[in-house]
Amino acid sequence: MKPTENEQVRLAIPNKGRISQPIIDLLEKGGLHLQSSGGRKLITKTVDPMVEVLFARPIDIPEYVASGAADLGITxxxxxxERGSQVEELLDLKMGEARLVLAVPEESGITTAEEMADMTIATEFPGITARYFGDRGITPRLFPVGGACEATPYLGVADAIVDxxxxxxxxxxNHLRIIDELLSSTTIVIANSISRTSKALKIDEICLALESVLAAQGQCYLMMNVERRALDEVRNVLPGLAGPTVMDVASNEHLVAVHAVVAEERIYELISQLRKAGARDILVMPIERMIR
Structure with a gap:
């Protein structure tokens, strides 16, 4: 059955930038495969007929979501x-970490924001910057730029930058010195407040898919056979989310199968320790999704 416009969930994601491809990879690993027919379209269907993806500028996504043009957004x-959009934050994807900072040339004698009342600040974030200085009772001149903000002091068009x-x-x-941090930022999933209620089941399903991929990052699945007499020693070596899972091996009453999820960074040292403890037939497998 073809979904109606009221049932379908539209997810807005960045059409470019450093987080664009990682977000697409995250959707793909979560099972929400994009169906491309040669060349990226503005709106792309997914393997789920109830979900479509809208490609948009990262700065526009909050307003698309706030206005209802998209039900969900990732930005x-x-x-x-910066937009001041009225949206609900549903999930922090812990990617694209960055800080928005106030910086001045290294040779500048400025050490605080309060010294910038009559100066020019270049930034791609005039909204945040104006509020930051407004909270301090200061109204410097703002010089909005669309990129290469760090070059503006050298070009003589700004005394400082917020970037x-x-x-x-x-x-x-670029010989710039940070004097304050305005905020820290990561990539988040946001929702339209009305859609969050009216399309809650599908939105929760999408968020669960993304969370399961995030939970699996840096984890591996270990499987091995262990002599029963060596089980306690293997247990002592093997970490796990809730301890290893132990199962009987039908073909050999003296063996048990041991399964566990472990951090990928531990694999190198664990393999040797497990062999010494009595494990054999050790198999290491990657994990794409993990639901706790």
Missing amino acids: GRDMVL LTSSGTTLKT
Whole structure:
């Protein structure tokens, strides 16, 4: 049965930028495969006939969701705060981490925001920046830019910048010094408040799919056979979410099968320890999704 417009959930995701492909990968791993017919369309169907994906600029996604043009959106928290959109935050994807900072040239004598009353601030976030300085009773001149914000002091068009940084390397390369942090941002899932109620079942299903992928990141599934007499020693070696699962092996009463989920970073050292403890036929498998 073809879904009606009132039943279908539209998910807005970035059409470009550093988090665009990771978000698409997350949807694919969650089972929400995008059905592409050669070239990306503005609106793309998914394997679920009840869900379609809207590709949009990250800064526009909060308003698409707030207005109901999209039921769900995935974008940076900084974009939501910049727009001031009335949406519900459902899930923090813990990706695309960055800080929005106030920075000045290294040779500048400025150490606080309060010293910038008559200065020009270049930024891609005029809304957040205006509120930040307004809270301090300051109204500097704002110089909105669409990119390459860090170059504006060198070009002589700004005295300072408010910009996103992940590692701080770009700021250092451009001889800029951070004097304050306005906010920290990650990629989040947001929802329209009306859709959150009227389409709750499908929205919860989508969020569960995404959460299951996030929960599986950095985890591996271990399977092995163990002599019963060595089981306690293997248990002592083997970590797990709730302890290993132990099952009888039908073909050999002296063996048990042991399964466990362990951190991928532990695998290298665990294999050797498990062999010494008496495990054999050890199998390591990747985990795509994990629902707790």
